[in-house]
Amino acid sequence: xxxxxxxxxxxxxxxxxxxxxxxxxxxxxxxxxxxxxxxxxxxxxxxxxxxxxxxxxxxxxxxxxxxxxxxxxxxxxxxxxxxxxxxxxxxxxxxxxxxxxxxxxxxxxxxxxxxxxxxxxxxxxxxxxxxxxxxxxxxxxxxxxxxxxxxxxxxxxxxxxxxxxxxxxxxxxxxxxxxxxxxxxxxxxxxxxxxxxxxxxxxxxxxxxxxxxxxxxxxxxxxxxxxxxxxxxxxxxxxxxxxxxxxxxxxxxxxxxxxxxxxxxxxxxxxxxxxxxxxxxxxxxxxxxxxxxxxxxxxxxxxxxxxxxxxxxxxxxxxxxxxxxxxxxxxxxxxxxxxxxxxxxxxxxxxxxxxxxxxxxxxxxxxxxxxxxxxxxxxxxxxxxxxxxxxxxxxxxxxxxxxxxxxxxxxxxxxxxxxxxxxxxxxxxxxxxxxxxxxxxxxxxxxxxxxxxxxxxxxxxxxxxxxxx
Amino acid sequence: xxxxxxxxxxxxxxxxxxxxxxxxxxxxxxxxxxxxxxxxxxxxxxxxxxxxxxxxxxxxxxxxxxxxxxxxxxxxxxxxxxxxxxxxxxxxxxxxxxxxxxxxxxxxxxxxxxxxxxxxxxxxxxxxxxxxxxxxxxxxxxxxxxxxxxxxxxxxxxxxxxxxxxxxxxxxxxxxxxxxxxxxxxxxxxxxxxxxxxxxxxxxxxxxxxxxxxxxxxxxxxxxxxxxxxxxxxxxxxxxxxxxxxxxxxxxxxxxxxxxxxxxxxxxxxxxxxxxxxxxxxxxxxxxxxxxxxxxxxxxxxxxxxxxxxxxxxxxxxxxxxxxxxxxxxxxxxxxxxxxxxxxxxxxxxxxxxxxxxxxxxxxxxxxxxxxxxxxxxxxxxxxxxxxxxxxxxxxxxxxxxxxxxxxxxxxxxxxxxxxxxxxxxxxxxxxxxxxxxxxxxxxxxxxxxxxxxxxxxxxxxxxxxxxx
Numbered sequence: 001x002x003x004x005x006x007x008x009x010x011x012x013x014x015x016x017x018x019x020x021x022x023x024x025x026x027x028x029x030x031x032x033x034x035x036x037x038x039x040x041x042x043x044x045x046x047x048x049x050x051x052x053x054x055x056x057x058x059x060x061x062x063x064x065x066x067x068x069x070x071x072x073x074x075x076x077x078x079x080x081x082x083x084x085x086x087x088x089x090x091x092x093x094x095x096x097x098x099x100x101x102x103x104x105x106x107x108x109x110x111x112x113x114x115x116x117x118x119x120x121x122x123x124x125x126x127x128x129x130x131x132x133x134x135x136x137x138x139x140x141x142x143x144x145x146x147x148x149x150x151x152x153x154x155x156x157x158x159x160x161x162x163x164x165x166x167x168x169x170x171x172x173x174x175x176x177x178x179x180x181x182x183x184x185x186x187x188x189x190x191x192x193x194x195x196x197x198x199x200x201x202x203x204x205x206x207x208x209x210x211x212x213x214x215x216x217x218x219x220x221x222x223x224x225x226x227x228x229x230x231x232x233x234x235x236x237x238x239x240x241x242x243x244x245x246x247x248x249x250x251x252x253x254x255x256x257x258x259x260x261x262x263x264x265x266x267x268x269x270x271x272x273x274x275x276x277x278x279x280x281x282x283x284x285x286x287x288x289x290x291x292x293x294x295x296x297x298x299x300x301x302x303x304x305x306x307x308x309x310x311x312x313x314x315x316x317x318x319x320x321x322x323x324x325x326x327x328x329x330x331x332x333x334x335x336x337x338x339x340x341x342x343x344x345x346x347x348x349x350x351x352x353x354x355x356x357x358x359x360x361x362x363x364x365x366x367x368x369x370x371x372x373x374x375x376x377x378x379x380x381x382x383x384x385x386x387x388x389x390x391x392x393x394x395x396x397x398x399x400x401x402x403x404x405x406x407x408x409x410x411x412x413x414x415x416x417x418x419x420x421x422x423x424x425x426x427x428x429x430x431x432x433x434x435x436x437x438x439x440x441x442x443x444x445x446x447x448x449x450x451x452x453x454x455x456x457x458x459x460x461x462x463x464x465x466x467x468x469x
Numbered sequence: 470x471x472x473x474x475x476x477x478x479x480x481x482x483x484x485x486x487x488x489x490x491x492x493x494x495x496x497x498x499x500x501x502x503x504x505x506x507x508x509x510x511x512x513x514x515x516x517x518x519x520x521x522x523x524x525x526x527x528x529x530x531x532x533x534x535x536x537x538x539x540x541x542x543x544x545x546x547x548x549x550x551x552x553x554x555x556x557x558x559x560x561x562x563x564x565x566x567x568x569x570x571x572x573x574x575x576x577x578x579x580x581x582x583x584x585x586x587x588x589x590x591x592x593x594x595x596x597x598x599x600x601x602x603x604x605x606x607x608x609x610x611x612x613x614x615x616x617x618x619x620x621x622x623x624x625x626x627x628x629x630x631x632x633x634x635x636x637x638x639x640x641x642x643x644x645x646x647x648x649x650x651x652x653x654x655x656x657x658x659x660x661x662x663x664x665x666x667x668x669x670x671x672x673x674x675x676x677x678x679x680x681x682x683x684x685x686x687x688x689x690x691x692x693x694x695x696x697x698x699x700x701x702x703x704x705x706x707x708x709x710x711x712x713x714x715x716x717x718x719x720x721x722x723x724x725x726x727x728x729x730x731x732x733x734x735x736x737x738x739x740x741x742x743x744x745x746x747x748x749x750x751x752x753x754x755x756x757x758x759x760x761x762x763x764x765x766x767x768x769x770x771x772x773x774x775x776x777x778x779x780x781x782x783x784x785x786x787x788x789x790x791x792x793x794x795x796x797x798x799x800x801x802x803x804x805x806x807x808x809x810x811x812x813x814x815x816x817x818x819x820x821x822x823x824x825x826x827x828x829x830x831x832x833x834x835x836x837x838x839x840x841x842x843x844x845x846x847x848x849x850x851x852x853x854x855x856x857x858x859x860x861x862x863x864x865x866x867x868x869x870x871x872x873x874x875x876x877x878x879x880x881x882x883x884x885x886x887x888x889x890x891x892x893x894x895x896x897x898x899x900x901x902x903x904x905x906x907x908x909x910x911x912x913x914x915x916x917x918x919x920x921x922x923x924x925x926x927x928x929x930x931x932x933x934x935x936x937x938x
Contacts, residue, residue: 020699020700021699021700021701021702022699022700022701022702022705022709022710022713022714022717022719022722023702023705023709023713024709024712024713024834024837027837027838027839030837030839031838031839034839053716053717053718054718055715055716055717055718056716056717058716059716059834059835062835063835063836063837063839063840064839064840065840065843083718087716177646177682180682180683181682181683181684181685183683184683184684187683189679190679190720191679192661209678209679209682210658210659210660210678212682213646213649213650213678213681213682214649214650214652214653214656215650215653216650230489230490230491231489231490231491232490232491233490233491236491236492240491240492240493241491243493244491244492244493245491245741246524246741246745247522247524247525247527247528247556248491248522248524248525249522249523249524249552249738250491251659251737251738253491268720268737268738268741269718269720269737271741272714272715272737272740272741272744275741275744275745275748276715276744276748279744279745279748279749279752280748280829282752283748283751283752283755283825283829284825284826284829286752286756286825287755287821287822287824287825288818288821288822289822289825289826293826293830293835294826294827294829294830294835294836294840294844295835295840295844298847298850298851298854301847301851302851302854302855305819305822305851305855306855306858308818308822309815309818309819309822309855309859310859312814312815312818313811313815313859313862313863316810316811316814316815317811317863317866319810319811319814320807320808320810320811323806323807323810324807327803327807330799330803330806330807331800331803334796334799334800334806337792337799337803337806337809338789338792338793338796338799339789340806340810341785341788341789341792341809341810341813341922341926342782342785342786342788342789344810345781345785345788345918345922346778346781346782346785349757349777349778349781350774350778352756352757353756353757353758353774353777353778355756356752356753356755356756356758357753357758357762357763358763360749360752360753360763361762361763365493365528366528366531366532366762366763366764367532367763368493368496368499368532369496369500370496370499370500370503370532370533371532371533371534371763371764374534375763375764378767378770381767382767382770382771382774385767385771386771386774386775386778389775390778390779390782393782394782394786397786449814453810453814457810
């Protein structure tokens with residue numbers, strides 16, 4: 001035991017390197033940490049963590065099992081850094097509240113910038129939110145958070161930071177720098193640009209820190225400010241904002257209200273989070289998971305996957321009803337039963353391919369009214385050609401396998417029809433859902449496989465009944 | 470006709486607003502542009518585009534059909550902005566080369582920063598690359614590009630910008646600002662921080678522009694520089710880099726060679742592109758598309774989807790072979806044929822859910838050696854519980870539908886077994902692939918559905934044969 005303890009204590013080998021290089025925290029380190037948690041070595045645990053960034057600690061907390069996690073949070077107590085809480089998933093934030101208590105939790109997170117604090121509080125259950133707000137120590141902050149939470153989720157109003165720096169167009173760079181130095185206590189941590197406003201507080205120009213530091217002190221702001229900047233209307237959806245940042249290579253942009261007055265700003269680091277979030281959402285939704293983390297508890301995992309499986313069960317039963325129509329055909333030509341999953345499976349796969357590309361293209365605004373018809377036409381052709389190719393292959397195989405040329409013809413015809421329908425559904429379903437305001441990632445896959453299954457079984461068994469009996 | 474032309478010319482309605490607000494280019498605008506292309510109105514076309522950013526123009530070029538695109542590129546000719554080329558997909562870059570010729574193309578892109586130029590040239594076929602390099606006008610640039618292209622794709626060496634700004638730790642902020650003003654012609658367009666190096670050119674500190682502009686002129690760099698920065702070893706994979714940026718909330722980081730010497734830097738705008746790219750890659754690969762754009766030509770689209778469909782055809786045939794084993798059972802109890810797709814389909818869906826969450830978690834380094842076993846255990850439990858629930862539902866339905874209680878028992882048992890196998894496969898397949906160095910997104914889905922199909926048919930028909938005949 002002593003030897004084991006000593007081993008742990010001496011394990012400070014490559015943590016120095018760890019500190020320096022950009023690299024995931026090594027499993028060895030996590031194991032050492034878990035050991036020290038299990039041995040209740042509070043100081044050791046804290047000193048191990050002191051080498052890491054908030055994001056890394058959050059990542060480790062998410063990797064621990066529930067009991068280790070609880071212990072670790074207990075060790076950290078009120079000394080937990082608010083940035084760690086910000087980086088954690090909302091379910092784990094709830095665990096933190098249950099360990100440290102609401103008072104401590106709100107005291108800690110109140111040290112965050114208002115926009116980050118809103119991120120933490122927007123995920124609290126709505127009936128508890130009012131109570132939590134009251135626990136925030138500073139009144140001014142409480143008001144700002146309340147205001148921010150009034151904007152719809154995932155819009156500029158929620159995401160923006162309200163702390164903007166504005167300077168006058170008539171100032172020199174020298175005066176501007178002096179101003180920034182004087183106000184440094186009030187400035188937000190990260191600024192990439194300062195804004196130049198007119199008398200109605202509408203932005204008329206932006207001045208990038210890059211330009212600022214390389215301009216001579218007697219230059220006037222007016223002469224070097226950028227007037228070709230983009231503004232973000234306060235109700236803009238975060239997906240549009242991320243797209244605009246990418247297409248215009250922005251690092252920062254002012255948020256304006258309906259009258260055009262500046263009310264906040266959004267920076268490129270917010271965009272990184274949005275892009276991650278949107279991509280993950282699409283991926284999970286396409287595969288029928290409502291929200292998923294590898295570390296979610298069992299019950300929660302089951303819940304997040306149940307709805308989709310239940311819907312799938314009923315669509316599968318619907319497909320079985322279609323098969324049941326052809327009961328007597330199946331009895332007479334058992335080869336139909338053996339081959340029927342092939343047609344359905346190929347349709348499902350071909351459709352999913354189109355669907356994924358289409359959902360992605362819609363998210364990136366690559367499909368618009370200007371090219372929708374052309375894209376639909378293309379998918380029709382792709383489906384038909386792929387259908388033809390695979391019809392020849394499977395037709396030949398089926399003919400020889402069951403020594404029934406007519407069966408080969410039937411499965412070949414069903415294959416062409418089903419792949420055309422699959423590719424057309426793959427593009428039309430997300431287009432129609434998008435048009436009606438439903439997120440195409442949510443319902444597309446289930447609609448698609450329902451169509452390809454039912455249509456696949458129906459054409460194959462139908463054609464089989466007509467030509468083989 | 471005249472009226473139509475006049476209508477186009479007067480259509481300058483809301484382009485001014487377009488210029489200001491962050492929002493996708495409206496379809497109306499794209500239609501106006503297409504009209505002017507079709508009417509060969511070169512000047513009109515160019516003036517329409519002059520309102521847009523490079524990224525927006527690239528997005529529109531990708532939306533046009535091939536012939537409109539060719540015409541537009543022809544209109545733009547050598548006046549095409551290099552940043553547009555940078556934003557375009559590689560296939561469309563090839564189209565540009567075929568319209569404007571290699572000389573013009575390389576002349577245009579040579580105006581890009583070296584790291585961006587590498588992005589453009591790395592996608593040129595390798596046998597042509599040498600020839601293209603020779604066409605670059607400046608020798609110094611040619612050497613830098615050659616050097617950059619020697620680093621493996623998707624590593625720091627390829628992505629980094631080699632133009633870094635370093636200052637001395639003993640300088641005052643005043644001197645630093647003076648230095649930046651004097652060197653402004655040589656500075657890269659976007660800098661977020663400057664580096665402080667030791668005598669061996671190893672970075673010992675970083676100085677953020679944010680800190681720079683708010684510090685008084687007589688402060689010494691040494692006193693305010695950040696020494697807790699992260700460095701990026703030159704061979705680091707881009708996925709790790711993106712992860713490190715997120716976990717450490719970086720906006721910029723120095724790239725170092727094996728001896729620790731600074732050789733370049735990577736900024737957060739590069740990270741946005743990497744995150745997009747990696748998320749898209751995972752999404753497409755999981756759905757069996759090698760590389761997909763909604764605007765790819767028909768033949769190319771067919772090619773990108775063919776391999777996966779062919780593999781799927783053979784795994785579907787393999788599943789049919791399993792069904793064929795039970796030919797006589799199917800003949801005697803046709804209900805088995807009617808119900809068998811349900812078991813396979815539920816397995817496929819439950820497995821895909823687990824798979825997607827697992828692939829995502831691997832990409833985000835949320836599964837490590839520290840928690841792998843626990844996650845596998847969890848998926849086993851999730852599969853078993855979901856299996857039990859759906860076994861009861863489908864067992865009851867099947868019993869009543871075919872008035873055979875034993876059939877209900879058979880499908881219920883098969884459902885439990887298959888959902889357990891599906892969830893376990895969903896986690897084990899990506900873990901094993903990742904361990905063996907294969908991208909789990911590429912092969913996971915096909916392996917999974919093969920297992921759930923074959924296992925699903927085998928257990929259901931096998932149990933049916935044992936208990937129902």
